Amino acid sequence: MHVYGWKEASGHPASDRKPFPIGESECACCYECETQCPVQAIRVVFGPPKAFIAAVPLVFALIIVSVIYGIVFGPYLGLSIPFYVGWIILVVGLPFFFSPSMYFPKAQEGKSVMDTRAIVDSGTYGIVRHPQVLGCILLMCGSILISQNWLSAIVAVPIFVLFYRYVLKEEKNLIVKFGNDYKCYMQRVPMLNFIVGIMRLLKSRKHE
Numbered sequence: 001m002h003v004y005g006w007k008e009a010s011g012h013p014a015s016d017r018k019p020f021p022i023g024e025s026e027c028a029c030c031y032e033c034e035t036q037c038p039v040q041a042i043r044v045v046f047g048p049p050k051a052f053i054a055a056v057p058l059v060f061a062l063i064i065v066s067v068i069y070g071i072v073f074g075p076y077l078g079l080s081i082p083f084y085v086g087w088i089i090l091v092v093g094l095p096f097f098f099s100p101s102m103y104f105p106k107a108q109e110g111k112s113v114m115d116t117r118a119i120v121d122s123g124t125y126g127i128v129r130h131p132q133v134l135g136c137i138l139l140m141c142g143s144i145l146i147s148q149n150w151l152s153a154i155v156a157v158p159i160f161v162l163f164y165r166y167v168l169k170e171e172k173n174l175i176v177k178f179g180n181d182y183k184c185y186m187q188r189v190p191m192l193n194f195i196v197g198i199m200r201l202l203k204s205r206k207h208e
């Protein structure tokens with residue numbers, strides 16, 4: 001993944017150069033280097049891209065402001081059916097959004113709950129491969145329908161694009177990390193389409 005380069009370490013008793021992380025954002029969190037370093041000098045910590053982290057407060061602000069606007073002033077366009085559909089989407093989005101805390105094993109000390117070395121495919125991860133991102137998208141869609149304010153929709157568009165690009169990059173990393181197991185998981189479970197995911201899940205339960 002071209003994460004490491006070399007750094008001069010002249011005068012060091014063991015080596016005059018050392019590996020140095022020059023492309024940390026390319027790390028797939030496969031933990032190979034952490035596992036193989038003979039002196040356990042490497043600790044890989046899972047972290048989404050900076051742009052994704054920066055967008056999270058904006059997402060929450062958008063959802064909260066839109067919902068409060070819809071409750072206090074009513075839907076901007078005055079359409080009652082989309083208003084109630086928005087609430088349903090909001091409720092459906094919540095379990096997807098909280099998926100990591102519900103289905104990932106308890107985090108090791110100092111590590112994120114996402115720092116896992118095994119594929120999690122239970123619960124909402126058996127419906128879509130990226131339930132938290134889907135949860136964010138559903139919460140945003142729900143809140144937009146509740147407020148029916150154009151400004152919310154305009155702010156949401158670049159966030160949707162950012163999320164989609166994040167998911168595509170994450171998919172590449174997960175293939176590096178889990179190899180064929182992840183490719184099999186990709187064949188079983190769709191990326192974000194939860195309707196297809198539910199249908200496939202019901203079909204596989206029926207065959208069992």
Ligand code: SF4
Binds near residue numbers: 029030
């Ligand atoms: S965790 Fe994997 S992808 Fe990341 S730097 Fe180590 S070996 Fe490379």
